[in-house]
Amino acid sequence: MAVASSLLSTPVTHGHDDADQLYIETRELRVQGFLLFMVSDLVLFSSFIFAYLYLRNTGQGWPPPGAPHVDIWLAAMNSVVLFGSGATMHFALENWKHRNFMKFASWMVATIVLGLLFLGGQGVEYVSLYTKDHASWGGSGIFGASFFTLTGMHGFHVFVGVIYLTVLLLQATAGTYTFSKYTGLTLGTLYWHFVDVIWVVLFSIFYLL
Amino acid sequence: MDHTIVVERTIAIVFGIVVLVTALVALKNDWKTPGLENHIFKLMLALLALGGLLGTLAGIGIIGKA
Numbered sequence: 001m002a003v004a005s006s007l008l009s010t011p012v013t014h015g016h017d018d019a020d021q022l023y024i025e026t027r028e029l030r031v032q033g034f035l036l037f038m039v040s041d042l043v044l045f046s047s048f049i050f051a052y053l054y055l056r057n058t059g060q061g062w063p064p065p066g067a068p069h070v071d072i073w074l075a076a077m078n079s080v081v082l083f084g085s086g087a088t089m090h091f092a093l094e095n096w097k098h099r100n101f102m103k104f105a106s107w108m109v110a111t112i113v114l115g116l117l118f119l120g121g122q123g124v125e126y127v128s129l130y131t132k133d134h135a136s137w138g139g140s141g142i143f144g145a146s147f148f149t150l151t152g153m154h155g156f157h158v159f160v161g162v163i164y165l166t167v168l169l170l171q172a173t174a175g176t177y178t179f180s181k182y183t184g185l186t187l188g189t190l191y192w193h194f195v196d197v198i199w200v201v202l203f204s205i206f207y208l209l
Numbered sequence: 210m211d212h213t214i215v216v217e218r219t220i221a222i223v224f225g226i227v228v229l230v231t232a233l234v235a236l237k238n239d240w241k242t243p244g245l246e247n248h249i250f251k252l253m254l255a256l257l258a259l260g261g262l263l264g265t266l267a268g269i270g271i272i273g274k275a
Contacts, residue, residue: 031246072273073217080224080264086257087231094235186246193253200260208263208273 027183034187038194041157045198048153052146052205059142067143068133071125075207078121079199082158085114086196089165093189099179101172108169111192115162122155150202157195164188221268228261 056062092107126148168188171177177185236254239247267273 028245035245035249070274072267073214073221076221076264076267076273077217077224079260080221080228080268083228083232083257083260083264084224086253086260087228087235090231090235090254190246190249190253193250193257196260197253197256200256200263203260203267204263208267 023181030183031187034190038190041194042198045150045153045201048146048150049201049205052150055142055146063143064141066141068129068147070147070207071128072207074121074125074128075203078118078125079203081114081121082118082199083196085111085118086193088114089189089192093185096172096177096179096182096185105169105173108165108172112162112165112169115158115165115192119155119158119162122151147206151206154195154198154202157198161192161195164191218268218270221264225261225263225265225268229258229265230261232258232261 088107088110092104092111095101095103095107165188168185172185232254236251236258239251239254242251263272
């Protein structure tokens with residue numbers, strides 16, 4: 001009897017309301033889960049970065065003999081291209097929040113193009129190092145191994161990010177996200193900013209210090 | 210100076226300043242937004258501004274190994 005009365009007193013909800021409630025309840029969990037993934041990625045990068053810094057500070061001299069000469073101007077240009085993509089990604093999300101789909105799509109395309117330009121620049125740098133300095137992952141000592149491992153791993157993240165953003169753009173175009181429910185876009189923006197920030201560190205340790 | 214280097218340095222300086230200003234303005238606009246992800250966004254924007262600054266200084270030739 002008590003169960004029946006409680007069921008009768010429960011307000012009738014539509015499927016739409018249930019979906020909204022589920023979205024609100026799981027949103028924070030999804031954001032936290034994604035942040036945990038980013039922390040794990042940060043640990044991965046930190047291990048390699050600290051290994052590089054340790055090797056650098058325990059060696060006889062730095063750079064070691066035979067280390068390839070990296071091109072700071074190309075790297076600086078390539079870096080600001082990637083940092084610029086962080087700014088365009090920020091504009092994309094802001095325009096989505098302001099319910100302007102066309103501007104959102106334009107900024108997303110700009111972000112993807114800048115990401116691809118960064119990858120192209122990195123490819124040019126690798127080819128230049130390989131042809132001019134005969135530097136390779138295995139054949140250029142501690143510096144080369146650290147440099148190609150870290151920048152290669154970061155480049156892979158950028159590559160994955162470009163695919164990720166392309167999928168997000170296609171999903172947004174297909175109507176997967178609404179102007180009130182767009183956690184996926186927020187997480188994509190977080191990922192892209194993360195990739196940018198990692199490059200700030202890599203740019204500093206390989207080209208500036 | 211090699212023409213390619215001039216182009217690379219110019220892009221680094223101009224884009225670096227654009228990124229620096231954009232990130233700082235975005236940071237200022239988002240400063241009071243609540244929520245975990247927004248706090249992370251602010252941290253990321255601050256580091257992005259740092260990146261823009263480093264790119265600009267490297268392009269000018271103040272920092273970095275040329």
